[in-house]
Amino acid sequence: MADSTTLDFPSVQAILTSEGIEAHAAEIHGVLTGLIAAGFEFESNDYVAMVNDMLNNAEGLPSKVKSVVKDIYSDIWQKILDDSYSFQLMLPDDDDSIVERGHALGKWVQGFNLGFGLQQNKSATLSEDVKEVLTDFGEIANLSDEVEENEDTEQAYFEIAEYVRISALLCFTELGSAPEAKDKSATLH
Structure with missing residues (x-):
């Protein structure tokens, strides 16, 4: 990454806010993950236009936001292809309130469903597992x-977030298209 932007929720959200983009970092991460999980080609750059349409009424993203979107996209690819399953959802830190984190998880999942829906080939037959994931994500x-700050809610949040993370990987495993091996070392660091 050229400008060494930290790709965590607070950093990305701060960039969006500072550039006047009314968007949620979790939702953008979810959209990009959904696109990738549904078989988006690594080499394609259409995702920038898609995010632009979604975020800024197609009025062109500020360069700083476009740059962070590209960084997130590369980061998702790198982590989703990582054998050690380092892929994580972009969500607020654990010290943020459970309300904020729950809201962000909902935004991430909405984003995933949107990205997945934009990319998914209508003729592609989805397995029962993937159909179930999409139904669950909708819920x-x-x-x-309106959640209470307590141990049970915390536990449920972590379980749901982990389910979402694993389910996104499952969708990618089934429908995703890994970049050509020859490009992998050159493009993915």
Whole structure:
């Protein structure tokens, strides 16, 4: 990464806010992950236009935001192809309130479903597992923001977030298209 932007939720959200983009970092990460999991080609740059349409009424993203979107995209690819499953959802830190984290998880899942839907080939037959994931994600996206700060809610949040993470990887395993091996070392560091 050229400008060494930290790709965590607070850093990305701060860039969006400072550039006047009313978007949620978790949602952008979810959209890009959904695209990739549904078989988006690594070499394609259409994702920038898609995010632009989604975020800024297609008025062109500020260069700083475009840059961070590209960094997130590369980062997702790098981590989703990593054999040690280092892929993580971009969500607020554990010290943020459970309400904020639950809201962000809902946004991530909405984003994933949107990205997945934009990319998914209508003729592609989805396995029962993937259909179930998309149904579950729809329900998770609609979880209430009215949650109590307690141990049970924390536990449920971690379990749901882990389920979402593993499910996104499952979708990628089934539908994703890994970059050509010859490009991998050159492009993915």
